[in-house]
Amino acid sequence: xxxxxxxxxxxxxxxxxxxxxxxxxxxxxxxxxxxxxxxxxxxxxxxxxxxxxxxxxxxxxxxxxxxxxxxxxxxxxxxxxxxxxxxxxxxxxxxxxxxxxxxxxxxxxxxxxxxxxxxxxxxxxxxxxxxxxxxxxxxxxxxxxxxxxxxxxxxxxxxxxxxxxxxxxxxxxxxxxxxxxxxxxxxxxxxxxxxxxxxxxxxxxxxxxxxxxxxxxxxxx
Amino acid sequence: xxxxxxxxxxxxxxxxxxxxxxxxxxxxxxxxxxxxxxxxxxxxxxxxxxxxxxxxxxxxxxxxxxxxxxxxxxxxxxxxxxxxxxxxxxxxxxxxxxxxxxxxxxxxxxxxxxxxxxxxxxxxxxxxxxxxxxxxxxxxxxxxxxxxxxxxxxxxxxxxxxxxxxxxxxxxxxxxxxxxxxxxxxxxxxxxxxxxxxxxxxxxxxxxxxx
Numbered sequence: 001x002x003x004x005x006x007x008x009x010x011x012x013x014x015x016x017x018x019x020x021x022x023x024x025x026x027x028x029x030x031x032x033x034x035x036x037x038x039x040x041x042x043x044x045x046x047x048x049x050x051x052x053x054x055x056x057x058x059x060x061x062x063x064x065x066x067x068x069x070x071x072x073x074x075x076x077x078x079x080x081x082x083x084x085x086x087x088x089x090x091x092x093x094x095x096x097x098x099x100x101x102x103x104x105x106x107x108x109x110x111x112x113x114x115x116x117x118x119x120x121x122x123x124x125x126x127x128x129x130x131x132x133x134x135x136x137x138x139x140x141x142x143x144x145x146x147x148x149x150x151x152x153x154x155x156x157x158x159x160x161x162x163x164x165x166x167x168x169x170x171x172x173x174x175x176x177x178x179x180x181x182x183x184x185x186x187x188x189x190x191x192x193x194x195x196x197x198x199x200x201x202x203x204x205x206x207x208x209x210x211x212x213x214x215x216x217x218x219x220x221x
Numbered sequence: 222x223x224x225x226x227x228x229x230x231x232x233x234x235x236x237x238x239x240x241x242x243x244x245x246x247x248x249x250x251x252x253x254x255x256x257x258x259x260x261x262x263x264x265x266x267x268x269x270x271x272x273x274x275x276x277x278x279x280x281x282x283x284x285x286x287x288x289x290x291x292x293x294x295x296x297x298x299x300x301x302x303x304x305x306x307x308x309x310x311x312x313x314x315x316x317x318x319x320x321x322x323x324x325x326x327x328x329x330x331x332x333x334x335x336x337x338x339x340x341x342x343x344x345x346x347x348x349x350x351x352x353x354x355x356x357x358x359x360x361x362x363x364x365x366x367x368x369x370x371x372x373x374x375x376x377x378x379x380x381x382x383x384x385x386x387x388x389x390x391x392x393x394x395x396x397x398x399x400x401x402x403x404x405x406x407x408x409x410x411x412x413x414x415x416x417x418x419x420x421x422x423x424x425x426x427x428x429x430x431x432x
Contacts, residue, residue, distance in 0.1 A: 002328055003329045010314070010325045078308050081276075081281055081312070084301070085330075
């Protein structure tokens with residue numbers, strides 16, 4: 001247990017230091033949200049209707065940033081070898097690294113989303129819906145991404161390949177995330193239906209992805 | 222130097238190990254038994270399989286055939302959780318300080334009975350750099366910071382892959398002292414090297430040229 005806490009602290013600390021890229025996700029998120037009105041024009045009704053979808057796509061792309069380095073930097077500097085030589089199962093190490101990565105990069109997106117939503121003319125319930133759906137949905141993106149990060153761990157330019165590999169698997173998360181966020185501000189679907197499906201996707205990803213990612217890392221030798 | 226005493230019952234045993242990398246067989250039918258306090262120096266030309274042997278012993282690679290295990294270690298006889306592995310990469314994060322790196326490895330590898338990070342760094346004459354980010358260190362200093370890991374987390378088996386790389390003469394002597402102390406306290410060392418490490422009475426395993 002102490003080892004896992006130490007790993008979590010190290011990961012968060014690294015993400016916050018220079019070059020760690022912890023804050024880059026939020027900046028990228030802000031830029032994506034900012035350029036959207038320039039692309040589709042200042043129609044407030046249109047913006048508020050597609051706002052939740054824009055926020056979700058922006059969060060999806062922003063959460064991909066830095067994910068390719070999740071295991072790669074530890075692979076390059078030999079840390080991964082040593083982590084594999086502890087009593088702690090590799091699956092738990094993967095899970096803790098994912099949780100730390102989400103805390104450093106996903107959680108800031110969740111916190112920033114309601115603020116950025118104001119720029120897309122979202123109303124109160126919609127802002128709450130987006131934030132709630134991102135809060136339970138983004139961990140699934142990190143855990144699914146961990147599989148891609150583990151598969152491309154030894155490729156020097158693996159970032160794009162990782163994105164191509166995992167984006168199709170994030171489609172269900174995107175569907176239920178956007179539909180929960182949209183349902184919060186009215187509509188025909190009750191909020192809890194897509195929201196609970198989103199929760200289930202996240203729990204499933206958290207339970208299964210560490211095994212897949214650990215298997216990929218072990219195969220690397 | 223090292224106060225920790227390891228069980229005298231420990232023995233590292235390899236039974237007809239065969240090494241392969243990328244589908245190519247490097248060495249076959251390696252058998253040896255290393256008891257507490259013994260060192261094995263692995264020599265051979267580049268590509269002979271020295272690093273592969275160490276990675277197999279560390280449990281990071283599957284051997285092509287045969288087994289390697291640690292006798293006398295209790296029910297499960299895995300080597301990995303009882304071994305240190307020093308490789309070409311130092312397993313240090315350049316954004317963290319030397320002490321932060323060492324503390325992390327001490328907590329992760331199990332530090333019961335080990336030295337404090339500062340004390341271990343002093344053994345390799347690096348105490349003055351304890352609070353510097355690793356990114357500022359030279360190659361030799363990084364290597365010494367990596368070697369200090371051996372002392373903060375006591376583990377009976379040391380698997381050393383070219384441990385003297387980038388070390389100056391004084392540091393090589395300190396490394397030799399650390400290895401001697403480890404053997405005295407009942408540790409085991411398997412070292413792959415091209416240069417003499419100053420290990421007295423070490424057994425030698427010569428791996429052949431790559432074919």
